[in-house]
Amino acid sequence: MAVKLFDSELKVMDVLWKEGDMPAKQISDILKESTGWNMNTTYTVIKKCIAKGAIERREPNFLCHALIARDVVQAAETEELLHKLFDSSPDLLFASLLGHQKLSKAQIDNLRRMVSELQAQEERE
DSSP states (O other): OOOOOOOOHHHHHHHHHHHHHHHHHHHHHHHHHOOOOOHHHHHHHHHHHHHTTSSSTTTTEEEEEOOOOHHHHHHHHHHHHHHHHHHHHHHHHHHHHHHHHHOOOOHHHHHHHHHHHHHHHHHHH
């Protein structure tokens, strides 16, 4: 992802990722309720996302369409976090997460399953 999205832009994108294409007015209504933003703030952020190529504006009704998928943004943000804070080391990231978070048995089981799947995939290659 060559596009860097700021927190405000991620709020707009999150609405589109969860709800799908919708008019800017509807995005504004959702963000007014969840964040307290007024319509002008929301429209300004939407226009910034359009300028960055993250959102496409369609007519009629200023219909907004996300051009960047959530998983693409998540992958880029994870890479950036790894480089900035964990010396590009995923194991240091996981050690930090595991050392500072209370995980449920289900979450631990899910992590074990993911590690097992990665090990199995590695063995097949």
